[in-house]
Structures are given as C-alpha cells and as structure tokens.
C-alpha cells in the first residue's frame with residue numbers, strides 16, 4: 753500500500769541488518785505519556801517494527817496486539833518479546849489487511865508510521881479511532897513538517913508529515929489530552945538519530961451521549 757517511498761523491499765533490507773534499527777528502548781514520547789494510557793489495557797501498536805514499543809508496553813502489563821508488514825521486523829519483535837518473556841499477538845500484514853474491528857482496544861499506539869499519503873492517512877486514522885473503545889486512548893508520535901530541515905529520520909515527503917492543525921482536526925471524536933510540536937535530539941537506534949521536529953498527540957475517545965429521557 754505504501755505509495756510514497758518506504759516500500760516493503762526497502763524496509764525488509766533495512767530490518768535485515770544486524771541489531772535493532774530503532775533500538776530496543778521505547779520511544780521517548782510514549783514512555784513519558786504512558787501514564788495517560790489505560791493501564792494494563794488491551795493495546796494495539798500500529799506498524800510496530802521490531803517491537804521496541806509493544807514489548808515495553810507488554811512488560812508494563814498491557815495485553816498487546818501489534819502489526820507490521822516487514823517479516824524481518826516482525827521476527828525481531830518476536831525475539832525481543834521472547835527475551836523479555838512477554839507475549840505479543842503479532843501480525844505480519846500491511847495496515848490495509850489488518851483485521852480492523854470496532855471498539856476492541858483500550859489504547860491504540862502509533863509511533864512513526866508516516867508511510868501513508870493524506871488520502872490513506874485519513875483511512876488509517878479512521879480505522880485506528882474506530883478500533884478504540886469509548887473512553888479509550890490514542891497516542892501518536894510523528895515527525896512535524898519542519899522535519900524536512902533535518903536529515904535525521906522520517907519519510908522525507910512533506911504531505912506525509914504532521915502539523916498541530918492536522919492532529920487537532922483529524923480525530924473529532926477524541927478529546928485532546930496532549931498535543932505538542934517540539935524539537936528534540938533523539939537517539940533511537942541508527943534509524944532516528946539527531947535533532948528532530950516532532951509532534952506528540954494523546955486523545956481520549958468520547959463516551960456516547962446518554963439517551964434523552
């Protein structure tokens with residue numbers, strides 16, 4: 753499905769190198785904002801790569817489902833989970849083929865999944881939001897459009913990057929808990945390394961309005 757850059761062969765080749773391309777530690781925004789997630793929840797990790805975020809969440813007691821389309825990444829996620837003695841419900845599939853169901857997850861976590869163009873992003877965001885139970889929490893970390901100034905990670909395609917306005921308006925059924933645009937030096941393996949322009953978002957899915965008497 754990836755129309756712009758980052759096709760499967762490229763990801764397979766990157767993940768076939770020794771070691772963990774984005775490291776084994778969780779993303780810093782996820783680590784810092786995990787207290788906003790529903791604790792020990794049923795949690796979906798989108799395009800989870802080599803499992804650094806899903807394994808960390810599973811170690812914190814979450815029941816984690818994760819998917820990624822690159823077989824070498826999923827194999828490494830499996831190894832990392834085994835090493836930390838946690839279970840992951842792992843799926844090797846393109847996002848479009850994931851078994852999206854409505855209102856099944858307490859948390860949906862997406863860290864650096866900017867392989868989608870605006871049209872597909874709207875579909876993916878909508879599937880992620882629909883997968884949340886009412887009261888569930890969405891956490892997203894991505895690169896801001898200013899990331900094009902830096903050569904430190906990300907798709908390098910302007911329209912795939914985020915702005916504050918995009919994140920504020922993409923999830924009308926969620927209430928924003930945290931939305932920040934910031935610059936930070938990050939060290940996530942060799943894949944994301946150096947000064948970066950970032951966006952962090954946490955939103956809570958609104959509960960249905962009570963029936964009128």
Ligand SMILES: C[S@@+](CC[C@H](N)C(=O)[O-])C[C@H]1O[C@@H](n2cnc3c(N)ncnc32)[C@H](O)[C@@H]1O
Nearest residue numbers: 763774799800801820821822846847863864867
């Ligand atoms: C920048 S990496 C981030 C991986 C992981 N979320 C992390 O933070 O370590 C982007 C991930 O998206 C995956 N990916 C790219 N296109 C995809 C697609 N069409 N469907 C599912 N996963 C995809 C890649 O295999 C890669 O693991």
